Amino acid sequence: MKKDSSQERKPRRQSILRKLVVMFIVAIAVSCIGSFAVSLTTNYIEIRNKSYENSDEASRALDDIIKRRGGVAGYLEIDSSNNMTLAETMRYLCLGYDLQYMYLFTLDEENSDYHYIMTVASDERDNEIVRKERGLGTIVHVDDLHQSVIDANHGKKDSTIISMDNKYGRVIGWVYPLEAEYEGRRVLLGADCSAWTLERRTLSDTVNYSVSTFVVLVLLSGVMLVVTHKKVVEPVGRISESMRSFTDNYGKHEEKIEIRDNSEIGEIAQSFNIMSDDIHRLIEDNAALNEVQTQAKVQLDVARRIQCGVVPERLELNEDSYSISAFANAAKSVGGDFYDSFLLDDSHVCIVIGDVSGKGITAALFMIMVKTMLREKMRSGTDPAQVLNAVNDEICASNPEALFATVFAAVLDLQSGELTFANAGHNPPVLFREKPSFLSTETGIALGVFEDAGIVTETVVLGDGDGLLLYTDGVTEAVDKDDNFYGDERLLKACEGCTDSAGTVEAVRSSVYDYYDGRAHFDDLTMISVFFRKPAQIDILPQLSEMSRIIDLIKTNAKDAPGFKKTVLACEEIFTNICSYSGAKRVRFSCKMDDDKLRVIFTDDGSPFNPLTPQEEKDFDELDEGGMGLSLVRQIAEKIKYDRKDGENILEMEFSPYA
């Protein structure tokens, strides 16, 4: 059977049919036992009543016969050859009315004695015994005279059973008053039925009845079970199968349940069909949605990687005359912060920082556009304000999303330390001199807002070891767990003691990260720092005005050495000579402090000239024409070395500024 196979698959499952069968069996058993008990009682009463009526009828018949035979006494004397004797009549009635015993007696109420006249039994052997033992003249004393016997003696008929269990067996009986008299007393008739016969008959009737009831019940139940199986169990089984196949196949359920039934089961099947269709469609929709989401995620990931290429997380540049470090944490998401740094030529480096409005891909796209424009225009060599204004014009010409960008762009002259910058609505940078402070700038309007952004170029000169930190508002607007801003003061404090770009970026980054204090979400955090180191070597023009740069470089290296002015004097004499006589087009000057010795080198492409060549000594009066310079140099310098190489004069000198 189908059910059995499903039971094998899931042994714990029990068919509804089996449960129904058990329930029906229990119900049948209970109802049979109940109906048996009820019908047993009813039957007993009925059979007993029937016996009473029988014996009542027998008593009336006997009374009638006795009357016709001339009373009891007369009847007792009737010749048995022609007619039935009293005993024969009584026995006839006894058999006819299905009684066990019949007895005629008179009651001596005073002595509580039965005076028997005649006793017969339906059974032949019993009859012989009772005829002798309870024959005419037998007096039996009765201790507990039954009320119904007394009532009968007074002519009253009573259906009360007199139940007896004596040597004649277990019987129930009644006593009837007859109209006849014997020896002056009313004749009473006792009629006894066998209790056992009564009970057996009751039982057999009840059993017959119960068996038929049982058969009917079983047949009805069988029919009901068949109907239930067809109308309920089997459809429910099919629904169950369908549901299992639905869940096993993760909603891929093609087959519909076909149940043509307008009951709840039909409704369930129909609802299941609709539901499985809906779920199937939802699963398909969901899968499609997942695919779209995955694609979007992959694209966002690619965008993030592209952005990491455009704005790397870290940048470290360390050259002789400058160092640049940058940090951008857009690694977590695509955003609008950017920095940039690139060399414009041998002696100019450009640094840019910017923050684009908005978030996500939109901001990133706009950022890349702005960054590319900035780099392109900065390379063409115009000054920062011109570049920012030009970029602003281009953005304003077509800006459908009304995006804007704050930008700070600066160009550092690697020879002089002069920083040319322009600010389009960006945070003021931190300037590192003796102590960090905010660089005050003429802040223009962010790019993309108005056509006239009013951005101007400004200048600040960085000394040796001075630096600048550019940052986005992700730094100052970082919030702690109580939503307090990081702010300017904390930024300046974090910058204290920083002497190079890498240290500055790391100090600020870790300070801001500490400030977040375990917050999962970081805003974009971008910064770039540049520190300037006076170069050990400068390219100068052969003009006396360039002397100030030579002095600067000597000062930078000699610091506060007491004899630095003598070094300056010697260098001035040499440089004046080069400017005045050599015809050089360019001069390179380098200066380096080494173990308290200041070493300087002049290289020029002028005509060969060795300052060590002995000169004719001049008279004091002629000295206004010159001639003291080289003598001074020879006296001041501890060592002088001249070389001519590759068309250049190379003059090396060594001084002791601390002597």
Added chain:
Amino acid sequence: MKITKTVNGSNAVIAVDGWLDTQTSPQLGAAAQELSPDIESVELDFSKLEYISSAGLRQIVAIYKSVNSLTITNVSAEIMDVFRMTGFDKRLDIR
């Protein structure tokens, strides 16, 4: 560099303040030439002179040649070193 001239009859005092180098020295020369021919003696007050190079020294020689008497006063040790190296200390009246 700053030059202050004080004329008192035939005497003139020229005070030099700052650096006297190739670029600034011509100013000293010009200041001396502007003096009237009546000036007989010139005093160069170098109390505030911080630096002198050969260009400055040449101007001193020129002034020395153009007047009867030249005195140089308040010379710092640093400047004196330069005078010594060029032998000026032997030829000039330095006080």
